[in-house]
Amino acid sequence: MAIDYFKMFALDKSYPLDTQVLEQTYRRLSTQYHPDKTAHLSAFEQKQAVMLSATINEAYRVLKSPLDRAAYLLKEQGIHADAPEHTQFAPEFLMQQMQWREDLDDAQGNEAALLALQKDINQAYQTLQQDLLNDFAQEQWQQAAAHVREGRFISKLLQQIKQALP
Structure with a gap:
């Protein structure tokens, strides 16, 4: 994984997490790196800001969802929980x-x-x-x-x- 979502939000890398810290950090990051704040910059810098903003939004979405967060952590263990070949259930x-x-x-x-x-x-x-x-x-x-x-x-x-x- 190129970007560590937990590091981005200054959270410990674990399944349980402090949702209040997640929410507060998300609001701070989304405000700080909002693309509208780069209107005066070059096209390249504006594109970078849009990409960073999208990454922040995706990281927030993944970390906020218990199932997505679990799947994200499992990928670090080399396990792709959502892979189509996993069709067996109890x-x-x-x-x-x-x-x-x-x-x-x-x-x-x-x-x-x-x-x-x-x-x-x-x-x-x-x-x-x-x-x-x-x-x-x-x-x-x-x-x-x-x-x-x-x-x-x-x-x-x-x-x-x-x-x-x-």
Whole structure:
């Protein structure tokens, strides 16, 4: 990785991070390096400012998202959690996933049912985030990668519920 997002934000390189420091540093960096402040500079310097601003925004997006942050840290271990060849999941997770999808289909048009399903899946997502904390603390990289992949499914399902809600 060419640019270390944790260094950019003066954060310790670890899965758990201080979100307040992340937010404060992001506001400071985005203000300090905003491209509008380079209008009087050469075209090259303006382009550099735009690129730096984009990098700051991308670093913030990655570090703010627990799943993206985990995937980013795993890349440093040589593990690409989101690689397309990773298609195996624990049978229990696959069964739960199928049940949630059925429940979502059944809940269409029923706000109360959608909200109940959302609550259930949010609980699973919170548990998964705790599992990721434990995985990183114990340096269980492959298990963390599996949890990232599961988290991607859960996030997508939560997004679908959000879209289905009135």
